[in-house]
Amino acid sequence: MKFKRSERLIDMTNYLMTHPRTLISAGFFIKRYDSAKSSISEDLGIMKATLETQKIGSIEITNGPTGGVRFIPSIGAEEAKTVTEALIKELSEPTRRLPGGYVYMSDILGDPQMIRNIGRILASEYVHSAVDVVMTVETKGIPLAQAVAEQLNVPFIIVRHDAKITEGSTISVNYVSKSSEQIKKMELSKRSLPVQSKVLVVDDFLKGGGTIAAMTNLIQEFDAELIGVSVFAEGSYNGTRSISEYTSVLKVDTSADDTIKITSGNYQKRIFKGEK
């Protein structure tokens, strides 16, 4: 079946968006649409210009026999700011306050539009990095890990506190949660992380950093490599964090009288380098 340009552009947009960061040969589209190479090249030029203008992402085109196209998803600094401001407004609602200076945010992490946009922000830091896998620990970090992994188009793996028989054999580490001062255990299926994998750690909340430091230990136990740490929110913490390098979308400051102030995290500085 021969496709018209308009039909090709619609299908191609869908195809590229659902296969981010995958190298697709021009031949694939030539065959898929029964169209000439020159038409496909022109399509891809239009696609690249539109996606870049709309700040949805970009198209990398490489020529030559092993060449092809790759859709690199991203988010504009302005859209990221709009997303963050909406989150700050929503999470600052007094009805969200919980005893102990906590903020209710489970619904935000369960909203497909919100979680997708938070994932786009955090993933945009790593779209050009060699990330093999996104790692999180159950439970609340899972939706965000999935959203980031979807944008990067890499698998995500879930570290368990209490692995079930369906995980097969596991490797486990014990750790001290700095904020609760309890000894905890986390374990990961031996099958889930190949040696030398480059791992991006994603979690919903960073406080003392004990949980993330334990994931770092687990990564070492698997002879894999930590590439970065991305969190939805960082909380205030009096003391030295177990980890120093991370990217956060939000910052939640709780003062001694349980007053809460939510502001932007460090993502602007780390991802957009001060770009407006």
Add this chain to the structure above:
Amino acid sequence: MKFKRSERLIDMTNYLMTHPRTLISAGFFIKRYDSAKSSISEDLGIMKATLETQKIGSIEITNGPTGGVRFIPSIGAEEAKTVTEALIKELSEPTRRLPGGYVYMSDILGDPQMIRNIGRILASEYVHSAVDVVMTVETKGIPLAQAVAEQLNVPFIIVRHDAKITEGSTISVNYVSKSSEQIKKMELSKRSLPVQSKVLVVDDFLKGGGTIAAMTNLIQEFDAELIGVSVFAEGSYNGTRSISEYTSVLKVDTSADDTIKITSGNYQKRIFKGEK
């Protein structure tokens, strides 16, 4: 800024795909692209024809002052079959067998492409239903619940076995897991499920159905309504299941000598009504 047709179609495809089942007024696109109503109508006609031919979904167009367009995602029977066959082949690998007649499938549920396609299959049964929320219980059901919720564009909520302080006050139920014969507890944040919500329950694996029956009880406790049950895989079970109506993508039969046979679940009959 005025958009050309080709640019409009690319941006519109992206917009519709990331806002499934949302009613978007024609006025929104007229303003977004600074284009005439007739041009936008023509764009939407091309969009509808292409998405339907490619079996990506359809566009519902309603006229009149409260009218607009809505992208309804779906998957063709043929593509669903291809997805299922790939899953059966992969999961039938002898290296995936675990002691006790289990199959290792955590990596499948952590693969963005696979989970998206499984989500498309299960969501397609409910794209025309009034579903308010997708519910699952931690941990392994979460990625699938998120994938289904993303297609339906509704929130997903996670029932916890041991809720943390960050969930606020909860309602809990005790239940007996039929397969393990243990008494367990599950709880859900009171804030997460409004009364009269219509709930689609999603889980990774159905065996005796005790866990899903408990979620049904929890739904009643919240004065909400169960709309349906969708699972990735149903296992063999000697006895009467606690639930009788459900949709499954795969069926995993374990015989007395731990031989495993994986076949299609009941989704073809329930979703495609025998369509080829």
